[in-house]
Each structure stands twice: as structure tokens, then as C-alpha cells.
């Protein structure tokens with residue numbers, strides 16, 4: 001059901017821990033993950049302050065450009081195996097602390113208002129998609145975190161957009177080091193061979209990869225290569241936020 005978290009996506013140990021948090025929530029109502037205002041996990045004021053991703057962009061990789069182009073200079077130098085990458089919002093205030101809490105502070109309930117932002121921006125991009133596939137975490141990282149934030153986004157988004165999802169299409173075989181601080185070439189190298197496609201359901205499908213943040217697209221490119229190798233017809237990607245690389 002839309003809005004309900006798919007319990008199978010969150011580990012039971014984590015859910016037990018969350019029960020204690022729910023009790024605290026009952027006594028102290030939820031606060032906005034960005035501004036701290038009481039009432040909802042992401043308040044209306046903060047939602048109205050987000051910077052929506054919009055043109056001018058590179059129509060291929062989706063990065064912000066000075067004028068809209070079919071293929072930007074970066075895409076010409078490093079051709080992507082993806083048809084298109086798009087994001088709902090820019091990774092600027094008020095979004096970064098909210099994503100941080102979703103990923104690192106156990107606030108998995110934030111997946112719902114964040115997926116709502118993605119559903120709202122979807123009308124703008126209208127990407128081809130037969131099947132939604134989350135970018136997986138390495139199993140060890142997922143165990144520690146208790147869930148994969150991208151799978152939670154997919155679970156809400158599938159309901160909102162009416163597109164089926166395959167949660168286990170990909171597996172992350174390589175426990176890559178964090179991409180923060182790496183340049184585009186190092187990111188590509190770090191991600192090489194990181195994923196394998198494990199579901200036959202991807203064959204002949206137009207896949208839409210879903211992730212929380214996209215910077216250079218190296219992670220998405222590596223995941224796309226695995227899906228294409230497994231027989232996917234095409235791969236595009238839709239991310240919650242686009243980080244501007246400095």
C-alpha cells in the first residue's frame with residue numbers, strides 16, 4: 001500500500017530498535033528532519049524551499065549546464081551506458097541533512113516524503129520505465145544500516161508511479177570504498193565490476209535504476225553495465241538528488 005513501509009525491506013533487529021524510537025515519537029511527536037519544527041518528518045516550509053532540478057541540463061547525464069545540450073563535454077569524454085540520468089532535486093539546502101538522517105541516523109520513515117518529491121518531479125522527466133530497480137548496498141553495509149534507503153524509495157515510488165519493481169535484480173559483490181573525495185576517473189575505477197545482475201526478469205526490459213544521490217554517475221554506470229550484460233533493453237536512472245561536483 002502506498003505510504004506503508006514494506007517491512008521486508010527493513011531488518012527485524014532494526015525494527016525492534018525502531019520500536020523504542022516509535023515510543024519516543026509517541027511521547028515527543030516527529031520533527032522536521034531539516035528545520036526541527038514539530039509535526040511532520042519534512043515540513044511544508046522545507047518542501048517549498050527545495051531546489052527542483054530543471055533545465056538547462058545535459059539531456060544525457062542530467063547535469064546542470066549553461067544551456068540545454070544533447071550530450072555535454074563530460075558525456076563525450078566518458079560515454080555513459082545509460083540512456084538518461086535525471087534527479088528530482090538539487091543536493092543543496094534543505095536536502096543534505098535530510099538524506100543524511102535517512103542514510104546514517106536510522107530515520108527510514110523519511111523515505112516516504114522524499115519519494116513524494118521524486119513522484120512530484122516525475123511529470124517533468126517522464127523517463128521510459130518497465131521496471132524499477134534500486135541500487136543495492138553491499139550486504140555488509142545493509143546489515144549494519146538495517147535497510148537500503150534506495151529500496152525504500154523504490155517501494156514508495158512504485159506505488160506512486162504505478163510501475164513494477166524488482167528489489168533483488170542487482171547484487172553488490174564488491175564492498176567499494178566511499179566515493180567522497182574521489183574524482184570522476186577514480187570513481188569509475190572504484191565502481192568497476194561492483195554489481196552483478198541476478199534476476200532473469202531484467203531481460204528485454206527498459207530498466208529505471210533508482211538511487212538517493214547522484215554525483216558523477218559512476219555508480220549508476222556500473223550498475224547499468226551489469227543490467228545490460230544480463231539482457232536489459234535499456235537503462236536510465238532516476239535519483240532523488242543531484243550533487244554538484246566541485
Ligand SMILES: [Zn+2]
Nearest residue numbers: 032035043046
Ligand atoms: Zn522543516
Ligand SMILES: [Zn+2]
Nearest residue numbers: 058061072075
Ligand atoms: Zn552529460
